[in-house]
Amino acid sequence: MSETTPEAEPRKLAEEARDRVRFEEEALALADQVYRVARRLVSTREEAEDLMQETYARAFRSWRSYQPGTNLRAWLLRILTNLNIDRGRRVQRSPDMQPLEEGDYFLYNKLEEAGETDEERVDRRLSQDDAVAALSEVPHDFRDVLVLVDIGDFSYADAAQILDIPIGTVMSRLHRGRRILKRELADRTVGSNV
Amino acid sequence: MALSFEADPCAKCEEVLQPYLDRELSDAERAEAEKHLDECSYCRKRYRFEAELRRFVRRRP
Numbered sequence: 001m002s003e004t005t006p007e008a009e010p011r012k013l014a015e016e017a018r019d020r021v022r023f024e025e026e027a028l029a030l031a032d033q034v035y036r037v038a039r040r041l042v043s044t045r046e047e048a049e050d051l052m053q054e055t056y057a058r059a060f061r062s063w064r065s066y067q068p069g070t071n072l073r074a075w076l077l078r079i080l081t082n083l084n085i086d087r088g089r090r091v092q093r094s095p096d097m098q099p100l101e102e103g104d105y106f107l108y109n110k111l112e113e114a115g116e117t118d119e120e121r122v123d124r125r126l127s128q129d130d131a132v133a134a135l136s137e138v139p140h141d142f143r144d145v146l147v148l149v150d151i152g153d154f155s156y157a158d159a160a161q162i163l164d165i166p167i168g169t170v171m172s173r174l175h176r177g178r179r180i181l182k183r184e185l186a187d188r189t190v191g192s193n194v
Numbered sequence: 195m196a197l198s199f200e201a202d203p204c205a206k207c208e209e210v211l212q213p214y215l216d217r218e219l220s221d222a223e224r225a226e227a228e229k230h231l232d233e234c235s236y237c238r239k240r241y242r243f244e245a246e247l248r249r250f251v252r253r254r255p
Contacts, residue, residue, distance in 0.1 A: 122247050128253065
Protein backbone atom coordinates (compact mmCIF):
# COMPACT_ATOMS: atom_id res chain seq x y z
CA MET A 1 0.00 0.00 0.00
CA SER A 2 1.31 3.44 -0.85
CA GLU A 3 2.39 5.76 1.98
CA THR A 4 2.18 8.85 -0.21
CA THR A 5 -0.27 11.44 1.04
CA PRO A 6 -1.98 13.84 -1.38
CA GLU A 7 0.18 16.69 0.01
CA ALA A 8 3.51 14.87 -0.44
CA GLU A 9 3.90 15.32 -4.20
CA PRO A 10 3.50 19.14 -4.32
CA ARG A 11 5.79 19.45 -1.32
CA LYS A 12 8.42 17.35 -3.07
CA LEU A 13 8.13 19.48 -6.20
CA ALA A 14 8.49 22.68 -4.19
CA GLU A 15 11.60 21.33 -2.45
CA GLU A 16 13.12 20.32 -5.74
CA ALA A 17 12.43 23.75 -7.23
CA ARG A 18 14.07 25.38 -4.21
CA ASP A 19 17.11 23.09 -4.52
CA ARG A 20 17.40 23.90 -8.18
CA VAL A 21 17.28 27.65 -7.60
CA ARG A 22 19.93 27.32 -4.90
CA PHE A 23 22.12 25.27 -7.24
CA GLU A 24 21.78 27.81 -10.05
CA GLU A 25 22.59 30.72 -7.75
CA GLU A 26 25.69 28.99 -6.42
CA ALA A 27 26.82 27.99 -9.92
CA LEU A 28 26.32 31.50 -11.30
CA ALA A 29 28.27 32.99 -8.41
CA LEU A 30 31.26 31.01 -9.71
CA ALA A 31 30.87 32.23 -13.30
CA ASP A 32 33.81 34.68 -13.08
CA GLN A 33 36.17 31.98 -11.89
CA VAL A 34 34.93 29.50 -14.49
CA TYR A 35 35.27 32.11 -17.24
CA ARG A 36 38.84 32.84 -16.23
CA VAL A 37 39.71 29.19 -16.82
CA ALA A 38 37.70 29.05 -20.08
CA ARG A 39 39.45 32.15 -21.39
CA ARG A 40 42.82 30.50 -20.96
CA LEU A 41 41.75 27.16 -22.40
CA VAL A 42 40.73 28.52 -25.79
CA SER A 43 42.23 31.17 -28.05
CA THR A 44 39.45 33.71 -28.46
CA ARG A 45 36.94 35.50 -26.26
CA GLU A 46 34.10 34.22 -28.48
CA GLU A 47 35.17 30.60 -28.03
CA ALA A 48 35.44 31.13 -24.28
CA GLU A 49 31.95 32.61 -24.14
CA ASP A 50 30.55 29.70 -26.19
CA LEU A 51 32.27 27.24 -23.90
CA MET A 52 30.82 29.00 -20.84
CA GLN A 53 27.35 28.93 -22.32
CA GLU A 54 27.58 25.21 -23.08
CA THR A 55 29.04 24.49 -19.66
CA TYR A 56 26.25 26.24 -17.82
CA ALA A 57 23.59 24.76 -20.10
CA ARG A 58 24.88 21.28 -19.36
CA ALA A 59 25.30 22.03 -15.65
CA PHE A 60 21.72 23.27 -15.36
CA ARG A 61 20.47 20.20 -17.24
CA SER A 62 22.44 17.80 -15.03
CA TRP A 63 22.10 19.66 -11.74
CA ARG A 64 20.67 16.59 -10.00
CA SER A 65 23.95 14.74 -10.45
CA TYR A 66 25.80 17.40 -8.41
CA GLN A 67 26.19 16.30 -4.80
CA PRO A 68 25.50 19.28 -2.50
CA GLY A 69 28.37 20.02 -0.16
CA THR A 70 31.06 18.85 -2.61
CA ASN A 71 33.29 21.15 -4.65
CA LEU A 72 30.94 22.89 -7.10
CA ARG A 73 33.75 24.79 -8.84
CA ALA A 74 35.56 21.52 -9.55
CA TRP A 75 32.30 19.98 -10.78
CA LEU A 76 31.69 22.88 -13.19
CA LEU A 77 35.28 22.84 -14.42
CA ARG A 78 35.09 19.14 -15.06
CA ILE A 79 32.13 19.81 -17.37
CA LEU A 80 34.04 22.66 -19.00
CA THR A 81 37.21 20.68 -19.68
CA ASN A 82 35.25 17.67 -20.97
CA LEU A 83 33.25 19.92 -23.30
CA ASN A 84 36.44 21.50 -24.52
CA ILE A 85 37.81 18.07 -25.35
CA ASP A 86 34.51 17.06 -27.02
CA ARG A 87 34.57 20.18 -29.15
CA GLY A 88 37.61 18.74 -30.87
CA ARG A 89 40.04 21.40 -29.87
CA ARG A 90 42.83 18.89 -29.47
CA VAL A 91 45.76 19.65 -31.74
CA GLN A 92 46.85 16.93 -34.09
CA ARG A 93 50.53 16.81 -33.25
CA SER A 94 51.75 14.47 -30.58
CA PRO A 95 53.33 16.65 -27.92
CA ASP A 96 55.36 13.89 -26.34
CA MET A 97 57.30 13.48 -29.56
CA GLN A 98 58.78 16.95 -29.38
CA PRO A 99 62.18 17.15 -27.77
CA LEU A 100 62.33 19.81 -25.10
CA GLU A 101 65.76 20.86 -23.97
CA GLU A 102 64.77 23.97 -22.09
CA GLY A 103 64.99 23.96 -18.31
CA ASP A 104 62.75 25.62 -15.74
CA TYR A 105 64.76 28.85 -15.90
CA PHE A 106 64.71 29.02 -19.67
CA LEU A 107 62.68 32.24 -19.93
CA TYR A 108 64.57 33.91 -17.09
CA ASN A 109 67.86 33.06 -18.78
CA LYS A 110 66.67 34.37 -22.14
CA LEU A 111 65.54 37.66 -20.65
CA GLU A 112 68.76 37.94 -18.71
CA GLU A 113 70.77 37.40 -21.90
CA ALA A 114 68.71 40.16 -23.51
CA GLY A 115 69.62 42.51 -20.66
CA GLU A 116 66.28 42.30 -18.86
CA THR A 117 67.38 41.17 -15.46
CA ASP A 118 64.72 42.81 -13.34
CA GLU A 119 62.81 39.78 -12.15
CA GLU A 120 59.87 41.83 -10.92
CA ARG A 121 59.18 43.41 -14.29
CA VAL A 122 57.85 40.51 -16.32
CA ASP A 123 55.19 42.69 -17.89
CA ARG A 124 57.77 45.12 -19.24
CA ARG A 125 58.61 42.55 -21.89
CA LEU A 126 55.40 40.54 -22.04
CA SER A 127 51.89 41.57 -23.05
CA GLN A 128 48.65 39.80 -22.22
CA ASP A 129 48.32 39.04 -25.95
CA ASP A 130 51.66 37.24 -25.69
CA ALA A 131 50.32 35.21 -22.78
CA VAL A 132 47.14 34.20 -24.63
CA ALA A 133 49.04 33.39 -27.84
CA ALA A 134 51.73 31.43 -25.99
CA LEU A 135 49.14 29.44 -24.05
CA SER A 136 47.28 28.60 -27.25
CA GLU A 137 50.49 26.95 -28.51
CA VAL A 138 50.67 24.63 -25.52
CA PRO A 139 49.11 21.28 -26.55
CA HIS A 140 45.72 20.72 -24.96
CA ASP A 141 46.63 17.85 -22.66
CA PHE A 142 49.23 20.07 -21.04
CA ARG A 143 47.24 23.27 -21.22
CA ASP A 144 44.22 21.77 -19.43
CA VAL A 145 46.40 20.94 -16.43
CA LEU A 146 48.32 24.19 -16.55
CA VAL A 147 45.17 26.29 -16.65
CA LEU A 148 43.54 24.41 -13.77
CA VAL A 149 46.58 24.67 -11.49
CA ASP A 150 48.11 28.01 -12.49
CA ILE A 151 44.95 29.95 -13.24
CA GLY A 152 42.19 28.01 -11.49
CA ASP A 153 44.43 27.61 -8.43
CA PHE A 154 43.48 23.95 -8.02
CA SER A 155 45.68 21.51 -6.16
CA TYR A 156 47.29 18.66 -8.10
CA ALA A 157 44.76 16.30 -6.49
CA ASP A 158 41.78 18.43 -7.56
CA ALA A 159 43.11 18.76 -11.12
CA ALA A 160 43.58 14.97 -11.24
CA GLN A 161 39.99 14.49 -10.15
CA ILE A 162 38.58 17.05 -12.58
CA LEU A 163 40.46 15.62 -15.57
CA ASP A 164 40.13 12.01 -14.38
CA ILE A 165 43.86 11.31 -14.70
CA PRO A 166 46.43 10.12 -12.13
CA ILE A 167 48.14 12.76 -9.99
CA GLY A 168 51.52 11.74 -11.42
CA THR A 169 50.21 12.59 -14.89
CA VAL A 170 49.08 15.99 -13.60
CA MET A 171 52.60 16.64 -12.32
CA SER A 172 54.37 15.52 -15.47
CA ARG A 173 52.01 17.43 -17.78
CA LEU A 174 52.36 20.52 -15.62
CA HIS A 175 56.12 20.27 -15.71
CA ARG A 176 56.21 19.91 -19.46
CA GLY A 177 53.41 22.38 -20.13
CA ARG A 178 55.18 25.12 -18.19
CA ARG A 179 58.40 24.55 -20.12
CA ILE A 180 56.54 24.73 -23.44
CA LEU A 181 54.79 27.91 -22.27
CA LYS A 182 58.11 29.52 -21.36
CA ARG A 183 59.61 28.59 -24.71
CA GLU A 184 56.61 30.15 -26.48
CA LEU A 185 56.80 33.28 -24.34
CA ALA A 186 60.52 33.53 -25.02
CA ASP A 187 59.88 33.29 -28.78
CA ARG A 188 57.40 36.14 -28.52
CA THR A 189 59.43 38.44 -26.34
CA VAL A 190 63.08 37.88 -27.01
CA GLY A 191 62.72 36.26 -30.45
CA SER A 192 65.64 34.55 -32.10
CA ASN A 193 68.05 37.44 -31.66
CA VAL A 194 69.66 36.06 -28.51
CA MET B 195 69.42 9.80 -7.97
CA ALA B 196 67.26 12.32 -6.16
CA LEU B 197 68.77 15.74 -5.57
CA SER B 198 69.18 17.05 -2.04
CA PHE B 199 69.67 20.48 -0.48
CA GLU B 200 72.87 19.20 1.14
CA ALA B 201 74.51 17.84 -2.02
CA ASP B 202 73.42 20.47 -4.58
CA PRO B 203 71.24 23.17 -3.03
CA CYS B 204 70.59 25.31 -6.13
CA ALA B 205 69.72 22.32 -8.33
CA LYS B 206 67.41 21.03 -5.60
CA CYS B 207 65.85 24.47 -5.29
CA GLU B 208 65.17 24.56 -9.04
CA GLU B 209 63.57 21.11 -8.77
CA VAL B 210 61.16 22.12 -5.98
CA LEU B 211 60.49 25.71 -7.00
CA GLN B 212 57.33 25.03 -9.04
CA PRO B 213 55.75 22.68 -6.45
CA TYR B 214 56.71 25.31 -3.84
CA LEU B 215 54.79 27.97 -5.79
CA ASP B 216 51.94 25.46 -6.15
CA ARG B 217 51.90 25.01 -2.35
CA GLU B 218 52.35 21.27 -2.87
CA LEU B 219 55.48 20.73 -0.73
CA SER B 220 55.38 19.13 2.70
CA ASP B 221 56.11 21.39 5.68
CA ALA B 222 59.65 20.01 5.94
CA GLU B 223 60.36 20.49 2.22
CA ARG B 224 58.93 24.00 2.31
CA ALA B 225 61.08 24.92 5.29
CA GLU B 226 64.20 23.66 3.48
CA ALA B 227 63.30 25.60 0.34
CA GLU B 228 62.62 28.80 2.30
CA LYS B 229 65.87 28.47 4.22
CA HIS B 230 67.78 28.15 0.97
CA LEU B 231 65.89 31.04 -0.65
CA ASP B 232 66.78 33.22 2.34
CA GLU B 233 70.45 32.43 1.91
CA CYS B 234 70.89 32.35 -1.86
CA SER B 235 70.40 35.44 -4.02
CA TYR B 236 70.82 33.41 -7.25
CA CYS B 237 67.78 31.27 -6.44
CA ARG B 238 65.87 34.15 -4.84
CA LYS B 239 66.03 36.19 -8.06
CA ARG B 240 64.72 33.22 -10.03
CA TYR B 241 62.02 32.53 -7.46
CA ARG B 242 60.80 36.14 -7.70
CA PHE B 243 60.76 35.94 -11.47
CA GLU B 244 58.82 32.66 -11.48
CA ALA B 245 56.31 34.02 -8.95
CA GLU B 246 55.85 37.18 -11.03
CA LEU B 247 55.46 35.12 -14.21
CA ARG B 248 52.76 33.06 -12.50
CA ARG B 249 50.89 36.23 -11.50
CA PHE B 250 51.24 37.55 -15.04
CA VAL B 251 49.80 34.40 -16.69
CA ARG B 252 46.99 34.36 -14.10
CA ARG B 253 45.89 37.89 -14.80
CA ARG B 254 42.60 38.12 -16.63
CA PRO B 255 43.03 39.14 -20.28
